[in-house]
Amino acid sequence: MTYAMSVQNLFVSYHGNEALRNINFNIEKGNLVGIIGPNGAGKSTLLKSLLELIPKDQGTVVVFGKSINEMRKKIAYVPQRSDMDWTFPISVIDTVLLGTYPSLGVFRRPKKKHREWSYHCLEKVGMEKFSQRQIGELSGGQQQRVFLARALAQKADLFCLDEPFVGIDITSEETIVRILKELRDEGKSVFVVHHDLSKANTYFDELILLNKELIDVGPVSEVFRPEIMMKAYESQLTFMKQNEVTV
Numbered sequence: 001m002t003y004a005m006s007v008q009n010l011f012v013s014y015h016g017n018e019a020l021r022n023i024n025f026n027i028e029k030g031n032l033v034g035i036i037g038p039n040g041a042g043k044s045t046l047l048k049s050l051l052e053l054i055p056k057d058q059g060t061v062v063v064f065g066k067s068i069n070e071m072r073k074k075i076a077y078v079p080q081r082s083d084m085d086w087t088f089p090i091s092v093i094d095t096v097l098l099g100t101y102p103s104l105g106v107f108r109r110p111k112k113k114h115r116e117w118s119y120h121c122l123e124k125v126g127m128e129k130f131s132q133r134q135i136g137e138l139s140g141g142q143q144q145r146v147f148l149a150r151a152l153a154q155k156a157d158l159f160c161l162d163e164p165f166v167g168i169d170i171t172s173e174e175t176i177v178r179i180l181k182e183l184r185d186e187g188k189s190v191f192v193v194h195h196d197l198s199k200a201n202t203y204f205d206e207l208i209l210l211n212k213e214l215i216d217v218g219p220v221s222e223v224f225r226p227e228i229m230m231k232a233y234e235s236q237l238t239f240m241k242q243n244e245v246t247v
């Protein structure tokens with residue numbers, strides 16, 4: 001079987017400190033997958049290392065049966081908002097247009113059809129009225145929707161989003177979830193780093209539960225059970241109890 005994502009023996013460290021240890025999983029195509037786990041569990045590290053945005057110590061990652069480099073044009077990545085430079089002077093429509101560049105080829109300029117497609121992607125996320133605005137002038141939710149539009153413009157097969165719902169309004173969150181589910185229904189594969197457990201069981205089909213190592217992976221109905229979740233969150237809960245931290 002060709003999996004959307006197949007990972008074997010993945011180890012990642014930062015300056016000698018192990019962040020991920022011996023991660024192994026296979027995820028079938030056409031799933032909306034949540035990467036969950038406590039703070040510092042390595043969720044963002046997993047996503048970045050899967051996409052070879054950071055180096056791994058060892059391991060293999062295969063996407064749709066091919067290497068990341070062979071598949072790069074077909075992979076859309078939306079980083080955490082906090083990782084982006086919002087002072088960069090670029091309009092909303094030009095941000096979305098960047099998504100069409102992988103299909104343009106070297107030195108080719110976008111044509112009318114690329115602009116029209118980008119505008120259509122903005123319409124999908126309900127942001128067409130803001131097309132001429134500078135990206136830095138938008139709210140967090142609006143920025144996140146524009147970056148989703150850029151991912152849609154890329155016509156990718158694999159969508160990877162890092163904490164897309166952090167600090168955004170409920171309308172933007174609902175819009176993004178609806179579009180991610182539509183992508184899944186079209187047979188696309190979607191991976192989302194997510195830390196809010198209250199929504200995890202309604203947003204995702206499959207979960208990758210991490211705490212430096214893989215605690216569990218599988219359908220939400222199997223992974224999202226107290227006895228499994230406790231294995232990942234136990235140390236955090238113990239710390240909070242000992243330090244009388246309340247949320």
Ligand SMILES: Nc1ncnc2c1ncn2[C@@H]1O[C@H](COP(=O)(O)OP(=O)(O)OP(=O)(O)O)[C@@H](O)[C@H]1O
Binds near residue numbers: 038040041043044195
């Ligand atoms: N660039 C970096 N340099 C050094 N250490 C890092 C770096 N990025 C992450 N780490 C460390 O690696 C571990 C995993 O971090 P990561 O951000 O992947 O976790 P996470 O599960 O996404 O956390 P959170 O939910 O808090 O965002 C943490 O201990 C973190 O401090």
